[in-house]
Amino acid sequence: MPIDIETFESSTENRLQHSRETNADRVMRFLAAHPDQAFTQSEIRDATDINAGSISVxxxxxxxxxxxxxxxxxxxxxxxxxxxxxxxxVQSTRAANDRFGEENMDEWLEHAVDDEDEVTE
Structure with missing residues (x-):
């Protein structure tokens, strides 16, 4: 999927090689490019190449x-x-990822508190 020239010019090479655009990012980028229009679910799906089973969610x-x-x-x-x-x-997250690297979800989950583990004072 193409990127705009501003993103190309302002992004580090590492960020462009490891782009992890989410489905939500794709939808938002598409709709932001057409703020004066509304689309059907299938039109958005086709324009963003999102799986038919995922677009509704x-x-x-x-x-x-x-x-x-x-x-x-x-x-x-x-x-x-x-x-x-x-x-x-989105801009803040990208800037932090460029500066500090992306988070490792497995590492983050090791330190996450379960809903069942109530913290008391």
């Missing part, structure tokens, strides 16, 4: 976060404030 999760809107069979980019917050979070 991705769109539903984005809707729960206010990042996309849904009416009938159509989906569109969410409201400006929610999108700005999402964009800021």
């Amino acid at each position: 991705v769109l539903s999760r984005l809707e729960e976060r206010g990042l996309v809107r849904h009416k009938g069979i159509y989906w569109a980019l969410g409201e400006a404030d929610d999108i700005a917050a999402y964009g800021s979070m």
